[in-house]
Amino acid sequence: MDVRRVLVRGLVAGLLVPLGVAAPAWAAAPEGVAVGCGDTVTGPAYLATDLDCDGVGVRLGADASLDLAGHVLDGGGSGTGVLVTNPAGGGAQSVSGGTLRGWDVAVRSDDVWPPESEASVDRQVVDVTFRDNVTAVGWGRDPAWWGTLAVHGSRFVGNDLAVESFFHGQVTADGSTFARNAEVVVARASRVVLRGADLRDNDVVVALVGEGDVLVEDSVLVRNRVVVGGTKQWGSVRIERSTVRRSDVVVAPGGVESSTWLVDDVLTDNAVVVDLVGESGGVVGSTFRRNGVAVRASAPAEGLGPFQVLDSTFRRNGDAILTTGPVELGGNLVTHSTGWGVLAPGAVDLGGNVASGNGHEPQCTGVVCASRPRS
Template sequence: MTRKADMTAHPTIGDSQKPSRRAIAACVLPVALLLSVALEGSAQAAEPVATCGSTITTDVTLTADLFCPSGDGLILGSNVTLDLGGHSLIGSGSGVGVQTTFPSEGGNTIRNGTIENWATGVQLQEESPTRTPYVVIDVVLRNALLIHGPTNGTALQMTRVTADDSTVYGQLGGDLAISESRFTRSPVNLFYASATIVKSTLVQSHVSTTARGQVIIDSSTLDGKGAGSPGSMSETGITITNSAVKNFAEPIGGFWGGVTLTGNKFSDMPDGVLGDVSYFASEAVSTITDNTFLRTGVALRGNVPMIVENNTFKHGEVAVEFTRAEPFPGDPPHTAEGSRAVGNVIMNHTGSGITTELPGLEVGGNTAKNNGGYGIYAPGAVDLGGNVAFNNDLGQCVGVVCGRK
């Protein structure tokens, strides 16, 4: 009020009455400083606080390890990045380490740190309406399984993830894309979902798929350390390419599925590489091409149809057995139609090279030598010519004509 009165009393200000620039600056600087402090305080107030059980709605970076002695860890809102900052989120063996809120639009990223000692380490329970992939990158999971279970086909990208004793689940459309990662005693289990695994190492880490989708493994190393199986399937398929697979006690198995093996090296698998995966499913074809099999027992014991081309088998028990389960009562006898063995090299096995009791197997261009059984035993085969066999203990070939070297 006083200021208004003052202004009325002095409607104009002469030059002699104007404040100096120094006086103006003296007034402006404190105001600017106060405004800066106020803004800084607001920014600090807006920083999310990551405490056990808290819901995070904006991007957050941990500045220290966070230990949660009970309950859950962190809950992420939509499109939130959790940067662990090189630190660890540690539980007491129960609860969920990191989970998405309900409901959520998804689109979350978890990166750069360790999630350790949780009943469930990561649970992505919602889906992104836009199908923006979830991302887990540069994270160590230790005793902390991961569950990815959206229902609309949103993928999870796992890059440079180390999983120790931490099963990884893809469920209900939760497809997985795993690259440059190492899983130890950490199986990958899929249900109505697929997985693509590239440039990764799986140690004692079984891969299984059920009911939908498939497993694709490329340019990777799988080591069973003397136990387990590389993978199993039910009503789906497994593809392994350009990989090294070794030291498994059991073969790839399952039912109503097919396997594609291309350009791999399989070694030290005494019970074989492939079991009866096409049981009662003639439409499921297994294709095995350009692989090397060393010390692999009965390497391929697959129910037909099975296509085996341009592989090398050394120092096993039997290279390939083309089999089929007994037909149901009233069904016609099974055959090997649709199956073929072409261009394979088989040597130094304790038993036969290629063997089947089923008629109709196409056989051509194979070389079998120095085996303890027959080179090729395939009565009723379709002879495509060009087979070579020598120095096989029980005889060279049955069912096809074989030349010598």
């Protein structure tokens, strides 16, 4: 034992306890100035205590960084928690390290037109908990041009809507958690990217896409009632390299001139995975296990691209592939469904499909299938 080290630790402890110091003496204090309700931040600032505010909690001006410092900024059910302005000259803007609770919109871009600046600005949300808000993030509200808001390592819990991206806005969320929200994403003429997300027990993950697109990649989705809802108009949704389990419906019908893609995903124990009518897109390189219905789809409406089911594996589902019309099928392995393996009248046969051990005969309708599973 190093006696000198023990003596030093004892001395430090003896100095701190009488002074009532909870944190080590060398712990860094928040940078900048303490702010109160309604303040406009320029430069670094922080919350010194929990705040209950009306109207606007804090405005972010030029080069503003707001450190919540572990505190709660509470709106009591109305108002805007952090209003991000678009000041002349631009400058980075950020909010980090605490909780935004009970706001109509917790983080919102200002919708003043014309904006003071159209300069490219680095805007970030880091390590923030959004709890019990009507809308957690409302970004790019028409008509201002807002660019990208980057969200890192944050938590969205119990909000009516987690992320709403408007005209010309883009929101990217990396390594964030979404739990028990009514809706997670609405994208209107804009883009939302969820990367490395954990999405659990939400009612609808992608609630609306209108002339925009949503990408969910490298994520885990568990016990969400619906993953991709039926309100899609001239938009696209892509779920890639993700795991989806125990949903009522993964991709629901109702899109207008839209496309949905499942690429390199693993989909397990869902009631229905794909249930589409007249949309383009498809399923590529994905694995379906123990789902009630894996793929149920009709051919896309005239003028849209194809709907494809390619190079995917279906094992021990209820019904595996149920399609009507010129849906393109190729390279799929379908085994041990309790109902239909491949029931695809009118399909476009791209070859390489294999089916065996499924509950209904014939094993394949609409395409030619080999009976021996691929090694």
